[in-house]
Amino acid sequence: MTIEKKSRRKFLKDGLWGTCLTCLAVVAGAFAFKKRDDEKVWQLDPNKCVACGNCATYCVLEESAVKCVHAYAMCGYCDLCTGFFEPEPRELDTGAENQLCPTGAIKRSFIEDPYYEYTIDEPLCIGCGKCVEGCVAFGNGSLFLQVRHDRCLNCNECSIAAACPSQAFKRVSADEPYLIKKAGHT
């Protein structure tokens, strides 16, 4: 009696074991063949970005993986750059009290009258988006934020994405990991 009982239990157990293994194999196989996809990475859509400043504070890294990029082809090279200067600057010079950037990461250099070029000193940029906000509001919107993939840890759930008010963060293919602003598009 006991032997029979034991063997029945063993039979059921083995059956269940086989079923589980087959299920796992089928799931793995189905995914490997049908829904195979590239690795995904996080990126923010600059056209949806509202420059709220969450990128600087919500990233799990102490210094955010998001930094500013300048699309020079879109830039108006203004003397009064609203991405560089405080709303009402006392003077149009590189004095710290006139600058919008809290870390002074934007370099202003004279090109020709009346044009100035603005370049970003990336190690200083913290991704706060203050310059982006100014540039989008009153300028051409040539300054925008992007996730730097040498810094990004590619968390399973991006902390900035969870905090992004305009749902600008999305998973993009690792083969094309940047969403660069181009002239002629907003």
Added chain:
Amino acid sequence: MLRFGHISICIFISIVLCGVVFGAERFPPPDFDESGHELPSTDYITNITPRHTIYNYLDVAVLVAALSLSSWFVLKKRSRRSVFILMVFSLVYFGFWRKGCICPIGAIQNFSLSIFDHNYALSVTAILFLILPLIFTLFFGRTFCAGVCPLGAIQDLVVLRPIKVPSWLESSLRLFAYIYLAAAILFAATGSAFIICRYDLFISFFRLSGHLNMLILGCCFLVIGMFVARPYCRFICPYGVILRQLSRLSKWKVTITPDDCIKCKLCEDSCPFGAITKPTVEWPQIGYTKSRKLLALLILLLPVLIFLGGFGGSSLNRSWSRMHATVRLAERIYLENQGLLSETTDASSAFRATGEPIEDLYDQASVIRKQFKFGGWLLGSFIGLVAGLKLIIPSIRRQRTDFQADSASCLACGRCFKYCPKEQVRLKSLSEKQEIADDDKI
């Protein structure tokens, strides 16, 4: 005059807005005829590439190697020291080096999202990270927990003076892990949030930065973990509950003794996780009818619990659906439009700036809420089922004659091995053989 001022402001604003909408550049880029200045390129950024895919496959290879080694150390070599070294390696590699991402626990969510969201396809690495430990568990038991999981490893290091948790308390607390698993699947499937990642207790240690609240909670768990060994693994880990059930079926199991159990009771208190089961005593004849009645009652209670759980889960859909950004936004916009809230948030003003119709947003939100209503039924009834089974299972008695490692709860850490006198004999005979071999060499 005032009216003219208003009109001119309106015209100015509409010009600016048109500029924004049609993407016209307010200040046309100069062509620099005079100085011949060349525009710097923005393409440099595209050369900053993400981690190459090949490294993700390297992670998978390390996972397979670690799982194999862990299984070998526990089942064949029976060496706690080797498991410990492997565990520290895994903590360093998967924890501190890979910063805790990707991990099989979190991969549950990627899997559920990819089933329900057609736009999201799972990467090969994620599916392998999810499946491989499950397959290993089907063969060798929870060797993943023993030597591979970085979350387990960090807790295992702080086990100082473990106290015994009564089995009823252990079983009840474990219900939380089932709730966590169900909630994680629900939130991931609806695309709301990855709560396992968001509320990961130990990832702030791995990254050496993180939210203060999670850091404090993680510290609390490590302090608790000195006395209640591996609290996250036992009571919270959602992947652990899957591994539990699979390891019941595993082909090869961890045995305390390498030989026959001599019931010396030496191993009885050696397990910090309370996973060693004692031999059963004789069936109590007194109260037999009473316990049969109780069992019948509990079995009848099971459908009631399932229904109540489902009903409760579903009726909470409003609060649960707030985990989804769209629902939150829709509720906010609704309240603002009703005049109940005067201030706008970043999210609501960003939505208004897009100019999308509010009705669409409301529709999306109500669809998501319906998903939560249905998902709430499933989640609640699952929890009801688990709770009901937890009530029933103590009534089922099984005959055991030996001291055994309970295959579901055993984390395969190998602490109990050295307590077994038979194991000491085995080690001695091994070393004697070694000595003989050494003598032969000489």
